[in-house]
Amino acid sequence: MSVSDQGAKRGVYRRFVSYIDRTREYYAAQGYERPYSWAQFDDAPFTPLPGPLSELRVALVTTASPVGKQTASDGVLRGGKEVWSGSTDDPPEALFTDDLAWDKEATHTDDVESFLPIRKLSDFAEAGRIGSLAPRFHGVPTDYSQRRTIELDAPEILRRCREDGVDVALLVPL
Amino acid sequence: MSLVARHLEANGIATIVIGSARDIVEECGVARFLFSDFPLGNPCGRPYEPDMQREIVGYALDVLSNATLPRTTVQTPFVWSEDDSWKQGYARVDAESAEKLRKAGEARRARQAKARPTD
Numbered sequence: 001m002s003v004s005d006q007g008a009k010r011g012v013y014r015r016f017v018s019y020i021d022r023t024r025e026y027y028a029a030q031g032y033e034r035p036y037s038w039a040q041f042d043d044a045p046f047t048p049l050p051g052p053l054s055e056l057r058v059a060l061v062t063t064a065s066p067v068g069k070q071t072a073s074d075g076v077l078r079g080g081k082e083v084w085s086g087s088t089d090d091p092p093e094a095l096f097t098d099d100l101a102w103d104k105e106a107t108h109t110d111d112v113e114s115f116l117p118i119r120k121l122s123d124f125a126e127a128g129r130i131g132s133l134a135p136r137f138h139g140v141p142t143d144y145s146q147r148r149t150i151e152l153d154a155p156e157i158l159r160r161c162r163e164d165g166v167d168v169a170l171l172v173p174l
Numbered sequence: 175m176s177l178v179a180r181h182l183e184a185n186g187i188a189t190i191v192i193g194s195a196r197d198i199v200e201e202c203g204v205a206r207f208l209f210s211d212f213p214l215g216n217p218c219g220r221p222y223e224p225d226m227q228r229e230i231v232g233y234a235l236d237v238l239s240n241a242t243l244p245r246t247t248v249q250t251p252f253v254w255s256e257d258d259s260w261k262q263g264y265a266r267v268d269a270e271s272a273e274k275l276r277k278a279g280e281a282r283r284a285r286q287a288k289a290r291p292t293d
Contacts, residue, residue: 016261031280044183044244045180045184048242103214107213109221114219114221115218117231124235168190169188172217173176
């Protein structure tokens, strides 16, 4: 049985991909023997919704970057390293994702709504399912350093969400 | 991204992560997670399929409204394709790619060593 047949064998092999295993093996094959240590916590904070969703303001957060802000590093273009925001009234037609680890063989990111559904949430706001969509969406860089994300980027996203009076956030990593 | 969700959640903003890397999100631990068993890149639905995208965002809103405990994971009912062969493709290491990857790693380390300032 080939590896891909094994992957398709339901009820025998785990069906979802372990990206922790996959990236560890991929970098080990490149000679990086010390594997990346992914964030791991036993507890998880939880905030109940402060009211019905139809009365709440919702924000969107992406890992993509704005087009035209890339810099070259080690021979490849990379998105900005700072938190950024864009207007939800004027959704971007394209975002820069080349530097992110998505499946470039199986799919593409030409349709922004497939990973940043601003228009879908606007429709839900119009239909009254959510109170409103926040005026800005936010972008957060994917950083190798968890410390940088925890100490700089996450507080900045929180600050911007508070500034916009946000109650609820949908976060969509590519 | 899960770290950002945790920070918002700890500071009074309710969150949901919509994603396709289930193990990475669950290892970190978030309040609510909608899992799309799709290739990384389109967690909110296949490109140019607005009906599916609308349904997936709708599921996320359902989970937001209904979850009562942290680490709530809900999986969308959608499958990417009839077979799961795409799951073997991402970052695949096999006999064919192993030598290429080894050389790429060596070249990268050499570039980095060259770029490093010397005393």
